[in-house]
Amino acid sequence: MKNNILTVGADLGNDAFKIIGPSKRELFIMNILAPWHERRIVQEDTRYPLNLLEVEVKNKNEYLGKYFVGGMAYNFNKGILKERTVADRHTGKANDTDTLIVLLTSIALSLLKPNTRKIHEKIVLGTMLPTEEYFKNNRESVSLLEQKLKGTHSVKFLNPIFNSIEVEFEIVGITVQPEGLCAINAIMYDDSGELLDEYERNYSERTILGFDVGALTSDITVIQNFELRTFFGIDKGTIDPLNRIIDYLKTEYKVTVPRHKLDNTIIRNEKLLIYGQEISNLHEICKQLIDYEGRQLVEEFTSKTAASGIQLPDIGLIILCGGGSLLFKEMIQKHLHRIPMIFSNNAVMLNAIGAWKNANKIKNEIHNNSALGFAAATMVD
Numbered sequence: 001m002k003n004n005i006l007t008v009g010a011d012l013g014n015d016a017f018k019i020i021g022p023s024k025r026e027l028f029i030m031n032i033l034a035p036w037h038e039r040r041i042v043q044e045d046t047r048y049p050l051n052l053l054e055v056e057v058k059n060k061n062e063y064l065g066k067y068f069v070g071g072m073a074y075n076f077n078k079g080i081l082k083e084r085t086v087a088d089r090h091t092g093k094a095n096d097t098d099t100l101i102v103l104l105t106s107i108a109l110s111l112l113k114p115n116t117r118k119i120h121e122k123i124v125l126g127t128m129l130p131t132e133e134y135f136k137n138n139r140e141s142v143s144l145l146e147q148k149l150k151g152t153h154s155v156k157f158l159n160p161i162f163n164s165i166e167v168e169f170e171i172v173g174i175t176v177q178p179e180g181l182c183a184i185n186a187i188m189y190d191d192s193g194e195l196l197d198e199y200e201r202n203y204s205e206r207t208i209l210g211f212d213v214g215a216l217t218s219d220i221t222v223i224q225n226f227e228l229r230t231f232f233g234i235d236k237g238t239i240d241p242l243n244r245i246i247d248y249l250k251t252e253y254k255v256t257v258p259r260h261k262l263d264n265t266i267i268r269n270e271k272l273l274i275y276g277q278e279i280s281n282l283h284e285i286c287k288q289l290i291d292y293e294g295r296q297l298v299e300e301f302t303s304k305t306a307a308s309g310i311q312l313p314d315i316g317l318i319i320l321c322g323g324g325s326l327l328f329k330e331m332i333q334k335h336l337h338r339i340p341m342i343f344s345n346n347a348v349m350l351n352a353i354g355a356w357k358n359a360n361k362i363k364n365e366i367h368n369n370s371a372l373g374f375a376a377a378t379m380v381d
């Protein structure tokens with residue numbers, strides 16, 4: 001095997017895909033999909049190419065069709081918007097075709113290079129599944145995902161800004177971990193997967209919990225003496241307060257506000273206008289509902305932690321990550337204040353960075369094995 005295999009890390013988030021490309025470039029793509037259609041445009045707004053993802057996708061030999069992905073799906077969906085909702089909590093990600101389309105598009109995007117019309121690459125992919133899905137039925141989803149992804153895929157970028165680029169990539173190696181574990185790897189290990197001295201020195205005797213709060217699911221990873229001890233998932237995330245706020249707006253104002261729009265309004269502390277009128281006490285209502293759901297999350301965290309044999313005083317460190325750790329930060333701090341905590345300053349990308357490190361490790365193994373294979377072949381000669 002040649003030495004030109006690239007590394008990609010992908011977090012298949014229910015809310016957004018987080019991708020770390022071969023040169024460690026970070027990409028954030030909303031997990032929304034819509035069928036492609038011809039648009040009537042006079043002048044395209046080309047300031048944000050990431051909002052111009054119109055693609056034609058092939059998974060191995062199966063033609064998956066033409067789609068708008070991410071911001072483009074949000075802007076041009078003609079009412080047919082495919083986004084993950086609470087109903088998808090138990091349908092899983094591994095067997096979901098929409099997830100596959102967004103993933104293949106995101107990987108292709110991370111492989112783009114300037115002034116090249118046809119791109120062919122081999123990659124090793126590091127990725128993850130929600131903890132409960134990962135361990136279900138003897139890891140059947142992990143096998144399914146690996147089986148779907150290993151092989152050659154192609155993505156054609158249809159918007160003129162991309163110059164008809166076609167990306168063909170072969171996934172030659174793949175590593176899948178439970179969500180949340182990747183984030184711990186991102187914090188405690190270096191790029192080649194070795195434990196950082198700082199952690200070895202200061203945390204070897206502590207029980208460390210990774211707590212990844214996502215959009216639909218939250219994932220907990222327990223480590224003792226740097227050995228994995230247990231994992232569990234919680235069916236809660238940022239979608240819970242968001243849905244409550246959407247319900248409130250429906251009841252009080254007779255309007256349906258899309259989740260991603262509301263999400264952006266809250267994060268950016270913006271106004272929400274309905275028929276030109278500002279909803280006056282929106283941020284106050286949001287705070288109440290976020291606090292309420294945050295408390296529920298902490299309660300479930302506490303009881304599930306106890307059920308897995310760990311009492312709160314036994315926890316020496318919690319590493320918090322995922323966008324939800326930012327939304328629920330106050331509540332988590334308030335109710336778990338005695339436990340030492342690290343809130344990552346790159347909370348949203350952390351899982352993807354860990355997946356990239358995992359993939360890097362696999363890539364080095366492939367290289368080493370192929371070097372051994374080469375030595376053996378030469379000796380036989």
Ligand SMILES: Nc1ncnc2c1ncn2[C@@H]1O[C@H](COP(=O)(O)OP(=O)(O)OP(=O)(O)O)[C@@H](O)[C@H]1O
Nearest residue numbers: 013014015016214215216217238322323324326327
């Ligand atoms: N700066 C921020 N402040 C507050 N909340 C934020 C911030 N950034 C992101 N979020 C919240 O994080 C959520 C998305 O989190 P994240 O990207 O971890 O989810 P995901 O990985 O896509 O979902 P899942 O883990 O369920 O698959 C959004 O709903 C948003 O409300």
Ligand SMILES: [Mg+2]
Nearest residue numbers: 013214215322
């Ligand atoms: Mg997540």
